Amino acid sequence: AQSVAQPEDQVNVAEGNPLTVKCTYSVSGNPYLFWYVQYPNRGLQFLLKYITGDNLVKGSYGFEAEFNKSQTSFHLKKPSALVSDSALYFCAVRPTDSWGKLQFGAGTQVVVTP
Amino acid sequence: GAGVSQTPSNKVTEKGKYVELRCDPISGHTALYWYRQSLGQGPEFLIYFQGTGAADDSGLPNDRFFAVRPEGSVSTLKIQRTERGDSAVYLCASSLTGTSGRANTGELFFGEGSRLTVL
Numbered sequence: 583a584q585s586v587a588q589p590e591d592q593v594n595v596a597e598g599n600p601l602t603v604k605c606t607y608s609v610s611g612n613p614y615l616f617w618y619v620q621y622p623n624r625g626l627q628f629l630l631k632y633i634t635g636d637n638l639v640k641g642s643y644g645f646e647a648e649f650n651k652s653q654t655s656f657h658l659k660k661p662s663a664l665v666s667d668s669a670l671y672f673c674a675v676r677p678t679d680s681w682g683k684l685q686f687g688a689g690t691q692v693v694v695t696p
Numbered sequence: 697g698a699g700v701s702q703t704p705s706n707k708v709t710e711k712g713k714y715v716e717l718r719c720d721p722i723s724g725h726t727a728l729y730w731y732r733q734s735l736g737q738g739p740e741f742l743i744y745f746q747g748t749g750a751a752d753d754s755g756l757p758n759d760r761f762f763a764v765r766p767e768g769s770v771s772t773l774k775i776q777r778t779e780r781g782d783s784a785v786y787l788c789a790s791s792l793t794g795t796s797g798r799a800n801t802g803e804l805f806f807g808e809g810s811r812l813t814v815l
Binding site (some may be wrong): 607680685688 | 699700727729731736737738739740741744746747751755773783787789803804805806809811
């Protein structure tokens with residue numbers, strides 16, 4: 583069975599500093615990995631995905647994520663955080679045998695202070 | 697509309713009542729998904745449709761939950777004999793296709809959700 587773990591409930595960072603949100607996964611076969619963001623009173627929005635290829639994936643709003651197969655991780659990163667990046671971030675994995683069933687982590691609340 | 701539309705945005709009902717939640721996907725999207733998000737948790741898969749048929753309904757918690765998509769567009773999630781534990785935000789999403797292959801970018805487009813409160 584596949585699973586996703588986000589070890590931090592909340593990440594606090596000062597504006598302009600680098601931001602990292604951690605995600606580890608467990609899945610049989612090759613993983614399809616995703617990051618979504620949820621702003622207050624808004625729907626979940628797609629940020630980026632890893633399917634295959636380059637381990638460093640670039641996405642929306644200046645975010646990127648690094649796929650590390652040996653550590654089974656897919657950490658989300660942004661070199662310089664903005665106050666507007668404050669939101670709830672979800673890592674998700676899609677099993678290769680069930681295309682519609684995204685398995686989400688519990689989420690990490692990011693708080694960026696001015 | 698341009699995005700996934702869900703109605704109602706908020707629904708308060710009493711224990712034991714019947715509830716319907718509606719989802720209008722992005723035009724042209726053949727795949728439609730229902731998820732449930734409880735407070736402090738990530739979205740939990742319920743069911744997904746490819747066209748009119750349910751391709752995977754393994755996430756439906758019990759037989760009180762049922763979903764339909766009769767014409768391959770709008771979907772309705774139906775909950776019978778609601779219980780307090782059903783209180784959550786019900787999320788709908790759509791995508792171009794629900795199958796693997798080049799046409800599927802893997803990106804799901806989510807609506808803002810329907811918040812269900814069972815008293």
